[in-house]
């Protein structure tokens with residue numbers, strides 16, 4: 066009986082596809098195996114999700130051309146996880162599975178084109194014409210390119226002709242050409258088990274091991290109990306900065322391995338994977354096969370690491386968001402460090418949250434979970450409050466080190482005293498000077514890239530805007546250009562206002578580049594470096610600066626929030642925050658939470674060694690609760706205040722939220738589709754759904770497209786998911802293009 070396979074293909078459609086198992090095979094491909102299939106005129110690599118025996122006709126169903134994996138790439142748990150991601154986030158299923166699979170390095174698909182009889186006749190017709198259009202000339206050139214013996218040509222070669230791609234498509238439709246895809250294995254098959262994980266780790270059997278303090282021990286015991294029970298259970302490890310959460314993770318990983326299971330550790334940034342994997346290698350020894358997975362690895366490297374994990378040679382994976390799909394088997398433990406970090410949310414399709422996908426995966430595999438944070442997300446803490454998660458607390462720093470002393474500097478007073486507005490107020494400059502004199506270090510956080518925030522016209526008051534986005538351009542002095550931080554657009558600073566031709570333009574606001582310049586001017590002898598996306602463009606440059614700072618070759622490090630995370634510097638005695646207010650002003654319900662988190666994180670960078678640390682936070686709103694609680698590092702108080710606001714406004718964690726953007730290059734299209742969508746959504750209000758919008762999105766134009774926004778809140782998750790699923794189906798019926806409606810479930814930012 067014929068076997069039909071459900072195959073997920075990397076195309077932006079919300080469906081899977083049916084193919085027949087190759088007749089030449091005795092058995093159908095395994096579920097989870099990658100296959101090559103014909104799709105339109107291309108060959109695509111997809112993955113088999115299910116196989117069913119089906120009696121009767123299979124007319125029109127095409128056959129799988131090649132099965133790439135004898136052993137399936139994806140485990141059953143990963144297939145289930147992929148299906149969950151697709152349905153929960155309403156993401157095209159094929160794109161979800163594409164992000165789960167290793168890069169395809171072992172095969173090459175070649176599209177071959179041959180000329181048909183009809184093609185030969187059409188060429189003669191074209192040649193007989195007295196005059197030919199440009200299109201016809203290209204078509205004739207393509208048809209003439211074929212040798213007379215009927216041998217096929219590579220499609221890539223024909224595409225290189227000017228207009229070749231379009232002409233080829235027309236000729237294929239006409240039946241003048243025929244396409245066929247052949248796949249070739251690359252010599253020396255890459256991937257597979259024979260790829261050991263690169264260089265042997267430097268293993269020292271006596272890697273530092275601290276005697277755990279009683280709180281660490283209690284936390285570890287709780288996780289060990291979950292591992293022993295072999296059941297899904299979530300622990301929220303709320304530990305102040307420097308409380309030694311990493312030791313708890315390490316102990317839990319050791320316990321998982323001892324129980325014969327594997328462990329997955331997610332960290333919020335690529336830069337943090339290295340330090341942690343080294344620590345793990347030193348602690349666990351080479352047998353554990355600690356493997357790093359993240360998106361910055363090259364294809365060959367990533368494929369090798371992926372297959373090392375798949376083969377079982379690697380039992381511990383440290384990675385960023387996408388590592389949640391690491392093909393570990395017998396998963397026993399999942400650790401999500403800094404679980405509140407926004408970087409766990411993928412901003413492109415599929416817009417999944419790494420932490421939440423990790424929780425679902427752990428549930429599917431019966432694994433224990435540790436979510437670690439000094440400032441848990443409102444969502445996770447509320448779950449702990451409700452008893453859904455077990456709360457484990459590390460309320461003090463290790464070795465009785467005090468928390469840093471935090472002082473708020475009221476910029477309004479600074480101005481009244483000095484009658485100047487400068488990024489670095491008097492108090493902060495003084496404190497930096499003291500550190501330089503004492504030979505200790507300072508970290509200065511400024512949460513804005515570039516030199517000036519924007520360029521403003523004194524006559525009409527307009528800022529110089531991006532031509533593709535409704536956003537002011539940022540001045541980058543070193544590059545001498547105004548840049549859009551949302552699209553690639555840049556331009557030189559105009560001499561006159563582009564709107565009113567006014568002559569008086571001036572720069573407003575200080576970014577990281579300018580703060581660095583001011584520091585250099587103020588402290589000429591000091592060794593200063595800047596860390597942000599503009600100053601470091603590679604992982605290497607990033608590591609070099611951090612190592613230089615850790616090694617004492619630098620006195621002051623200034624940078625964006627890249628600085629705030631994770632790093633364990635022991636000689637920092639001052640952390641300065643240039644402005645606590647930048648994040649507060651954003652039109653986003655998470656503004657206060659972000660501000661609080663940033664202040665707590667950054668305060669955690671001071672006084673981590675033997676030396677005591679001070680934190681100075683400059684602000685215009687010292688009385689705001691996010692800033693007050695951040696300064697006191699009082700998470701509980703912040704949570705209470707913020708939870709009140711969220712509950713009253715029906716925001717997460719007290720409602721399920723989705724952000725829906727309708728976009729098009731033509732405003733009238735976006736507006737029409739948004740009206741249609743509004744009508745589709747309206748009936749759901751009876752089921753408790755609140756639909757706000759359509760309204761202009763905060764970024765009303767982005768990369769040349771107009772954007773209208775709906776915010777959808779629901780007291781019940783299931784109602785939200787059902788409604789959105791139905792709405793997308795209805796949009797398809799109304800022939801609204803799939804790419805025009807962007808759904809973001811559990812959005813992190815509303816821009």
Ligand code: ADP
Pocket residue numbers: 275276277278281304305306307308309310311312463464633
């Ligand atoms: P967190 O992630 O909670 O901010 P870390 O795990 O980075 O803190 O630990 C902070 C520092 O304390 C590290 O240098 C670590 O080696 C050290 N440390 C951890 N546990 C102990 C302990 N029980 N005794 C002494 N030092 C410890």
Ligand code: ZN
Pocket residue numbers: 531532533534549550551552553554768
């Ligand atoms: Zn732009």
